[in-house]
Amino acid sequence: DAGITQSPRHKVTETGTPVTLRCHQTENHRYMYWYRQDPGHGLRLIHYSYGVKDTDKGEVSDGYSVSRSKTEDFLLTLESATSSQTSVYFCAISEALDSSSTDTQYFGPGTRLTVL
Amino acid sequence: GENVEQHPSTLSVQEGDSAVIKCTYSDSASNYFPWYKQELGKRPQLIIDIRSNVGEKKDQRIAVTLNKTAKHFSLHITETQPEDSAVYFCAASIAGTASKLTFGTGTRLQVTL
Numbered sequence: 450d451a452g453i454t455q456s457p458r459h460k461v462t463e464t465g466t467p468v469t470l471r472c473h474q475t476e477n478h479r480y481m482y483w484y485r486q487d488p489g490h491g492l493r494l495i496h497y498s499y500g501v502k503d504t505d506k507g508e509v510s511d512g513y514s515v516s517r518s519k520t521e522d523f524l525l526t527l528e529s530a531t532s533s534q535t536s537v538y539f540c541a542i543s544e545a546l547d548s549s550s551t552d553t554q555y556f557g558p559g560t561r562l563t564v565l
Numbered sequence: 566g567e568n569v570e571q572h573p574s575t576l577s578v579q580e581g582d583s584a585v586i587k588c589t590y591s592d593s594a595s596n597y598f599p600w601y602k603q604e605l606g607k608r609p610q611l612i613i614d615i616r617s618n619v620g621e622k623k624d625q626r627i628a629v630t631l632n633k634t635a636k637h638f639s640l641h642i643t644e645t646q647p648e649d650s651a652v653y654f655c656a657a658s659i660a661g662t663a664s665k666l667t668f669g670t671g672t673r674l675q676v677t678l
Contacts, residue, residue, distance in 0.1 A: 475656040481665060491571075491654055491668035492609070508566070524624065538606065548663040551616075555587055556608040 451522050452476045453557035455540050461563045468527040474520075480543040481523040482488030482507075482554065483515065485536040492539065498523055499548065531565045535563050567592045569657050571669025578645050579677055586672045588655035590638040597658040598638045599666070600629060604651045612653075613640070645676045 452475035462468050472481060480499055484492040484507075494507030496515040504515050512534060514526045527534055540557040568591040576582050590598075595616040601609035609612040615622045615629045615638065622629050626645075631638040631670050642649055 482665070489670060491670045492656075492666075493668070494665055495646045497663065497665060499566065505663075508667075545664045549661050550662065551658050551664050553599065553611055554664060554666060555611070556601075558608050 453542055453555060455538075455542060455557040455560050457560060458558065459561045461565065463565050467563065468541075468564075470538055470562070471474050472523045472524045472525070472557055474523075474542050474543060476544075478542040480542055480545045480552075481517065482541040482543070483513075483523070483525045484539045484541065485509065485534075486539060486559075494534060496536075502562055506540075507512050512513065523536050527562075530562075532564050534561060535564045540553055567595060567657055567659055567667040569618055569655060569667050569669045571655050571672060573672060574670065575673045575675070577675045577677060580645060580647060582616065582645055584640075584642045584649070584674055584676075586640045586653055586655070586674070587637060588639070588657075589635075590657040590667075592657070592659050593633075593636065594659045594661075595657040596660040597664070598629070598631060599607045599656050599658075600640050601654045603638070603654065605667075609654060641677050642674075645674075647676050647678065650674060650676045 482497040482565040483495040498504045529534045541554040545552040570586045599614035601656040602612045603609045628641040
């Protein structure tokens with residue numbers, strides 16, 4: 450499965466605590482994405498990255514921040530977790546070389562986050 | 566931005582029958598349309614995709630058709646098998662937007678014996 454791992458795979462936390470999810474790839478791809486998946490909503494883009502230290506917002510970015518200090522790692526941080534952020538989070542990578550090309554996205558195994 | 570609608574939300578077919586899932590998109594600049602299959606507790610897996618310069622694409626029992634004028638695309642699964650049971654998602658990507666995908670809300674396909 451396309452050299453993508455996510456950690457942790459499961460996490461339970463309390464409202465108001467910070468949480469960081471990690472996505473790691475071994476494919477050396479430029480583009481990485483964070484999605485959340487909720488019943489009735491499909492997958493929605495939170496943030497994406499097009500290179501080291503280059504990130505941009507997606508459809509549902511409020512309450513989330515990201516960082517990418519190395520090509521292989523893309524971190525998603527919930528600064529102060531809320532119950533509405535209970536979800537399954539998927540990381541994805543793409544072989545796209547630049548913004549003008551459109552290429553397949555491959556997904557990581559997901560992280561199930563529960564905010565109590 | 567792009568908006569993708571997917572129907573039906575659930576679909577039950579008998580083994581050996583065909584299944585069709587339909588999606589519509591809003592932005593005529595979309596040029597890439599992948600379909601993902603997601604089994605319970607697993608990651609979404611790409612099963613087929615189509616680009617806007619092609620009207621139809623087949624891969625064994627799976628086919629996708631695209632109507633750019635009407636802005637809709639469909640997934641066709643023939644000779645369904647129990648292992649086809651899963652949730653299927655369509656998606657669309659607007660040209661020049663770094664391959665960002667907008668997903669439909671999913672179709673739960675159940676293949677009964």
